[in-house]
Amino acid sequence: MTVPEEVLKLAEDIKNMRIRGAGEIARAAVRGLSIAAAKSEATNREEFLRDLDDAAKVLLLTRPTAVSLPNALRYVMVRAYKAYEEGRTKDEIKESVFKASDEFYKNSLKAIDLIGMYGSRRIEDGDIIMTHCHSTAAVSILVNAWRSGKRFEVISTETRPRYQGRITASILAKEGIPVSLIVDSAARFFMEHVDKVVVGADAVAANGAVVNKIGTSMIALAAHEARVNFIVAAETYKFSPETVLGSLIRIEERPADEIVETQYLKDNPGVKVRNPAFDVTPASYVDLIVTEKGVIPPEAAILILKEEFGWFSSVNLPKFLKEGLETPVEMSEY
């Protein structure tokens, strides 16, 4: 079968960042699987699973760094495969897809609320907090703290080249939180006044390293130098089971025209533009990771992975997920 138009549209929206942020991407992915299940015209169980596989593959290849994406697809697909192996009918497998998608969706929203609640306890009156990019989980901490009566200020980096920091600043300002927008390169300039840095994550590795928007590691370095607490807000579905087995998290590189106009590139053929979208902050620069299961030091990431996925979970990945994860995404694909 062909992948339904709505799923292709969803995949396109993720790829060109109309849907963005690791959590939103994961929620869109499970919605995509539900749509594929609903639209499937399969006449038997095998055909139905193939339809799901096709949709999952398209969704998987949209953005390579956010580990929430394969984890969300895995959550639903593992349950569909299990229903198949148990000999369930096509309609029962379909029902298992709807149920799992719905479960993942609701749990992911609940996780953001819990992170907001746990993380807000770390915020104190009078704090100056720096944040980078736009993370729903990090914003949840700040908004929760503000609503609980704590009074603090936020410094939000604009986050070149896509300016997600403007989204953060606008959400916080609407909430009544005093917020200043700064250029990314001013992060160290302001760091001496900052009490805490709070950011989100696209992925957390087994060794506690955090992958987040490009520039995060530079801010972490400045925070480390100034002895400022560096707090990461990350739902457990952003922890990468593949890293337990030594796999590296792939860093997405996006097109040059996000940084300069195409005319500039034409006028300056000798200039090569590089545009990595994420970077890796080593665990040694991270003080705390706030998850929906509680607040952990980065060194405890491995325990979260064991609890959520079991030690060698990636060995049991459905075949398409393994293949998808191994398919390199080149810049030319954008």
Ligand SMILES: O=C(COP(=O)(O)O)[C@H](O)[C@H](O)COP(=O)(O)O
């Ligand atoms: O780096 C980004 C977004 O990058 P992009 O804009 O390129 O997707 C966010 O900090 C994380 O995804 C966490 O976000 P959330 O907490 O909302 O999942």
